[in-house]
Structures are given as structure tokens and as C-alpha cells.
Amino acid sequence: AQSVTQLGSHVSVSEGALVLLRCNYSSSVPPYLFWYVQYPNQGLQLLLKYTSAATLVKGINGFEAEFKKSETSFHLTKPSAHMSDAAEYFCAVSENSGAGSYQLTFGKGTKLSVIP
């Protein structure tokens, strides 16, 4: 089974600073990779996805992530943090469940705080 490791359950950055949220995955085959964001009292929302096209993926709200096969990583970045980016971020990998569907396996999440 595939797995996802998110380094740091809590990350704090100053407003305007670089955001870097780390994600490493284990997979024996090229995976599909996702970042989801969960704002307080809201459902999970897709931020961006990698599906074997360009290795640098751009998402909503200025976020991007780079797929690095040699490092089995899919870190999420944003050049300049905004107060509205405060949320919990989940990295996920998609694996074929063998039932005709790809099942998402999530990391434990990283809570991002933005300091004014």
C-alpha cells in the first residue's frame, strides 16, 4: 500500500514570507498526487494535482508543487503567504484499489498559521 508523510504537523510563517509544506510519498509506480486544503469549518478542497504531465503544477491561490521522482517528494510552496492561507493542508496519493477506482491515501495534515 502506498503512504504519505507530511513533515511538520504545524508550520508558522509571517505574512509575506515563503510557504513550504513538505510531502513525501511511497509508491512503486508513478502516482497521482494531490494537495487538498481545509479551511476552518469547511470541507476539503482540491488545491492542485499531479497526473503525470508537467512536474511543476500550479494550483489555486498562488500555490504550486513540484513532483520530484528521485526524492519521492511533492512539496507545496507559495512565494508570499497571506493571512487567508491559514488552514490545514493535506497531501494525498492516489492508488488503484483494484476495484476499478483510484483510492486516495492522505497524510496526517499540516496546519499552517500566518502571523501578521
Added chain:
Amino acid sequence: GAGVSQTPSNKVTEKGKYVELRCDPISGHTALYWYRQSLGQGPEFLIYFQGTGAADDSGLPNDRFFAVRPEGSVSTLKIQRTERGDSAVYLCASSSQPAVNTGELFFGEGSRLTVL
């Protein structure tokens, strides 16, 4: 509605009681998933429906958990003889046929279950 709808948003029950959680997916989405998110954890897969049938129920923790989707749209997650360890946020997600193949899911806001 436009998104995945889950009811109730909050449910408090006593140990040993029976609970039903409802999910109304995005119209036209044939795939429906249930996930469970415990405090401090990422969502964990429970069950996947393709149409009316449960294509993969490998994530259900034990036989107290059951889910149905009789008409291929609304789904109900049923928990018998609830235990305190069942307390979590239960998430429902749906996807369209192409998204099923990459694992891109659209999530509801969840039903928070508290077992006293």
C-alpha cells in the same frame, strides 16, 4: 445543490446507540466515497460505491459499520452499537467518471459524530 451535502453536520449520541449519516453527492457523479477523519489525522478511506453497489468496502473497521446507496445517488452510512472510539468527522466525497481514474474527489463538509 452544487456541492456534496452531508447531514447532520453534528451528531451527539450515547454509547451503544445506532446512528445514520447521510450524503447527497454532486448530481451526475456516479462514484461516492466515505472517509473518516479522527482528531489530528488525515482522512481514512472507509468505502467506495460505483453506482448502487459497494465496489470496495475494505476500509470499514468492523461489522458495526455499513453503508448503502440504493438508487445510485444518496448514500447512508450506518453505525450500530456506537463506541466512543467512533467519534470522528465522517466525510463523503463524490467524483465523475474521468476523475475516478485519477482520484480527484469533491468533498462535503462532513458530519461530526461524538459518542459520549
